[in-house]
Amino acid sequence: MAEIAVFGYGTVGSGVVEVIDRNAELMKSRGVDMHVKYVLDIRDFSGDPISSRIVNDVDVILNDPEISVVCETMGGATFAYEYSRKALEKGISVCTSNKELVEAKGAELMKTAREHGCSYMFEASVGGGIPLIRTINDALTAERIDRIYGILNGTTNYILTKMDECGAGFDEVLKEAQELGYAEKDPTADVEGHDACRKIAILASLVSGKCAEWKDIDTEGITNIDTEDFRFAKELGCSIKLIAMCDFNDGCRAIVSPRMITADSPLNSVKGVFNGVLIHSDMLDDSMYYGRGAGKLATASAVVADAFECVRFDGKEVGRGWSEEKLVFADADDMKGRFFVRVDNANADAAAAALGASDKIKHENETGMVSAEMNGKEFKKKLSGLSGVVKFIRF
Ligand code: NDP
Ligand code: HSE
16 A cells, blocks of 8 residues: 655645545556645644544654655745655655646756656646646657647635626625635736746646746736726627737747636636636647646545655656756747727727727727737837727637
8 A cells, every 4th residue: 555645724725635535446446545644734634534644743744754755835936846846756646736836846856756666746736626737747748849828726716706707806706716715825826917927837837848937927917907898808709818828830929817708719608617628739730628726625536636646656757847947038029919909989090090999999998908819028119109998808
């Protein structure tokens, strides 16, 4: 039997224990017998059935030769980094949902794992329960991926869906997402787009084989999206989604921003906590991956599937990672696209002429319009010459 330890008994960690406890027999029938021996947490959970397995000292786990896999679900890049590194140095594989750590130290931790005959796995770090990492590593291994485009944050998609469909207020829905266990400890990471940015950086690293840094990616969150945007979007037959994208044609370009998504896009119907990712590759053409992007059991399932693989391939490196060489991004503003623009009514005609916008939607004080196709630099140059612009959203 493989003895497992879980670092952090929060939303995902408690899910990991539940998945292993509930589906242990099923996994045994599939060739892996695993059991959670310890759970590391700051609290002792006295009175809770988990308390007999709780330890507060990481060394109890690291010094127990029976432990073969650790599921790291603590979050953050300080203690989680130190404990993961120490575990790997002892030949204990680490499976994590912690995208902050994977983005910041993934290359180093995978190298450490390789040097010590174990694995550093991170399926749950992108897309919650959607098997994206394994798909890119395995199923798409004969493909040249040239574009990844999608919704990679459950909290913001939940917020945007509720604002759109129920007219709910931002703060109220964010609170709901936190209560449901979807949001980050500091939800700024969700609403400002940093979480989606880390996830697209991880995917960019995986595809390019080099280390992408999230700080190099243009990122805009959803805090400026308001009810008037949804009103215009509806009239255009669109929804508004936080989209993370990475394009590998002619260098690598990545951007995270809210976008108007037309009704004919499969991403238009990705709602609530669900994530949806479109991958374009040279042989398969388009493929789409859809599922719960956050939440206790969906995420935990992905962590446990990684632990299963580590036990099954004990001592062999599982998965493919990236080197420590930095990925240098090209300018995302070189990419072509269209832009939805809100302009005050007095300046609408001049703006439409400058932006090549054919259709205009007039509201009480403002007019909404969609520009002709142009690259980001050209658009921003034209925009700087206009008066009365309220805002723009990428199309
Ligand atoms: P939680 O805050 O719910 O859980 C983290 C747990 O780890 C808490 O119980 C926390 O204790 C404990 N912990 C933190 N630091 C330490 C430490 N130094 N020693 C021991 N225990 C510690 O977070 P989540 O479960 O939501 O998320 C965990 C990770 O998974 C994060 O990296 C997150 O980004 C990622 N993730 C989360 C998803 C979700 O849906 N929630 C989905 C996908 C990924 P305390 O509460 O006392 O601080
Ligand atoms: N806060 C993240 C989200 C958790 O909402 O997508 C899953 O990574």
